Amino acid sequence: MPSNKKTVAKNGAYFQNDGPADHIPVNLNLVPDAVPQDEPLIRSANLPYSALGMSFRPDVREKPYHATGRASWYGKQFxxxxxxxxERYDMFAMTAAHPTLPIPxxxxxxxxxxxxxxxVRVNDRGPFHKSRLMDLSFAAAYKLGFIKQGSAKIAIDRVWPSDDTVQTAAAEPATQPRQLRAGDSPKYLQLGSFTTLANAEALLQKTLTDLDDKYDSKLGIVNQQGVYKVRLGPFPSDDAVRSAAENLHVETVITSL
Structure with a gap:
């Protein structure tokens, strides 16, 4: 991430060209959280480095991490x-930048x-300011409720895949159970794929009208290489996706991350 990135000035104005998207997807709060998976570390992204006169050494050990501080977000400029x-930065995905947590x-x-x-999934480095602990994607900051403030006091706990729940570094189970098991690849039910965001939003709105309440939190739009996909998930298996498709009376189109 560029070292000159700034988000919101003290008077509320945006530095440079950064800021919210010119067109924010509807129901951005329905973008699903990142699902912890076992992934190999990217060697080039975990080497010691320097930025703004400071030196950093990423910690690639499988160890708990808990910290509190301030988080900001980065938007359309990046x-x-x-x-x-x-990977390409997607401001509508659930990702984050951290100076030393492993990538990914x-x-x-x-x-x-x-x-x-x-x-969130950590896939970037930054922020390189002593007053900030983490930079979040626009979507993550939106779901956390501090887009307008520009930054917020946050707590960070590293998490891993586990059998039933995401375990935090504080050694306490998260309050939201996960159905995916370690080693599973999350599956999604794709409801539509569009080259324009407006068409994807139209389908999302229509789907919300007919959707069973139990699926609301699983519905979202993702941007994958310029293609806007309306999807439901994650689900732990292909069978779970097929079951959801049958319940919703839609064609079964299974995708993964």
């Missing part, structure tokens, strides 16, 4: 640019002012 992982790894982030919590 949308589509390469992250430290080599997963963390539960809690907004200490309102108690809201999300799980």
């Amino acid at each position: 949308h589509g640019r390469k992250t430290t992982s080599g 790894s997963y963390a539960r982030v809690t907004n200490l002012s309102n108690g809201k919590s999300v799980v």
